[in-house]
Amino acid sequence: MRYLASLIAASLLLAGITHAEEHEGRRLAMPAKVNAAWKTECGSCHMAYPPGLLPGRSWNALMNNLSHHFGSNASLDKGTEAEIRQFLLYASSDRDTRPAKAAPGERIVTRITDTARFADWHEEVRADVFRRQSVGSAANCMACHRGAEQGNFDEHQVRIPR
Amino acid sequence: MSRLFLLLLAASLAPLAQAASSPAELLQGYAAEARQAAPGFSGFSAERGKELYYRRNTKDGKAISCASCHSDDPRRSGMTPSFRKIGPMASAVNPERFRDPAKVEKWFRRNCDDVLSRACTPLEKGDFLTFLTTLR
Numbered sequence: 001m002r003y004l005a006s007l008i009a010a011s012l013l014l015a016g017i018t019h020a021e022e023h024e025g026r027r028l029a030m031p032a033k034v035n036a037a038w039k040t041e042c043g044s045c046h047m048a049y050p051p052g053l054l055p056g057r058s059w060n061a062l063m064n065n066l067s068h069h070f071g072s073n074a075s076l077d078k079g080t081e082a083e084i085r086q087f088l089l090y091a092s093s094d095r096d097t098r099p100a101k102a103a104p105g106e107r108i109v110t111r112i113t114d115t116a117r118f119a120d121w122h123e124e125v126r127a128d129v130f131r132r133q134s135v136g137s138a139a140n141c142m143a144c145h146r147g148a149e150q151g152n153f154d155e156h157q158v159r160i161p162r
Numbered sequence: 163m164s165r166l167f168l169l170l171l172a173a174s175l176a177p178l179a180q181a182a183s184s185p186a187e188l189l190q191g192y193a194a195e196a197r198q199a200a201p202g203f204s205g206f207s208a209e210r211g212k213e214l215y216y217r218r219n220t221k222d223g224k225a226i227s228c229a230s231c232h233s234d235d236p237r238r239s240g241m242t243p244s245f246r247k248i249g250p251m252a253s254a255v256n257p258e259r260f261r262d263p264a265k266v267e268k269w270f271r272r273n274c275d276d277v278l279s280r281a282c283t284p285l286e287k288g289d290f291l292t293f294l295t296t297l298r
Contacts, residue, residue: 046244073272140245
C-alpha cells in the first residue's frame with residue numbers, strides 16, 4: 001500500500017515535470033508541482049535553491065552527505081531524504097538520475113557558486129559586490145534576484161543592494 | 163478512481179494526525195526519558211535551559227551558541243548564517259513552537275551536534291523547552 005502510494009506519487013511528480021514551464025532565456029525551469037518536503041526541509045536554513053541550478057550528479061553527492069553539509073548537520077530521516085533526492089534528480093539541470101560515483105581523485109562540485117555556469121552568469125559582477133554587508137555572500141541569491149526561489153533569475157529584474 | 167483518491171488522501175493525512183501535539187506532552191516524554199537516565203531526576207529547570215541557550219562554544223574558530231541563530235532575545239526573530247529568518251523561539255510570542263515531536267527531535271539532533279558537537283540529553287531538551295515555554 002505504501003509502495004503503491006509512492007509509485008503514484010512518483011508518476012505524479014514526473015507528470016508535473018514534463019509539463020514544467022520552460023522559461024525563455026536563462027530563466028530556470030521549475031517543476032509545475034514543487035515537492036513540499038523539499039520546500040520546507042531545504043528552505044529552512046537558506047533559500048530553497050531551485051533544482052535546475054545543479055546537475056543530478058551534484059545533487060546526488062550533496063544528498064549523500066547531509067550530516068556534514070557545508071559544516072552543518074542537515075540530516076533527514078531516510079524516507080524524506082529519498083523523496084527529496086528523487087525530486088532534485090528529476091528536475092536537475094541534466095535530469096541525470098544515476099547514482100553519483102566520483103572517479104578516483106575527482107571532486108564533485110556541490111556548490112552552485114562553484115560551477116562554471118555561475119561564473120559565466122556573473123562575469124560582470126565584481127567579487128567585492130558579493131561581499132557587501134547587504135549581500136552577505138554569492139550564495140544569497142535572493143539579495144539580488146527577488147524571484148530566485150521561484151527560479152526567476154531574469155537579468156532585467158536584478159537589483160544589487162548598496 | 164475515487165477509491166484511489168481516498169487511498170492517497172488517507173496516506174497524506176496520516177503523518178498530520180501524528181504531528182499534532184502540545185509542548186506539555188513533549189515535556190512529559192522528556193521527563194520520562196530523563197527519569198530513566200537518572201533515577202534522581204527532580205524536574206526541569208528554566209534557569210539551566212537559559213544557560214544552555216546562551217552557552218558559547220567554538221566551531222571552526224568561531225563562537226557559536228543557540229542564541230547565534232535564534233537571537234539574543236528568544237522573543238525576537240533570529241537569522242541563520244545562510245540568511246534565513248527564523249521565527250521567535252519563545253512560545254509566548256510564537257504559539258506554533260514545539261508542537262511537532264518529529265520536528266523538535268530533528269532540530270535538537272542537528273543543532274546540538276552543530277553547537278555542542280554531541281547530542282543533547284533528555285534533561286537538556288526538557289530544560290531548554292521549559293525555558294522557552296515559560297519565558298514571558
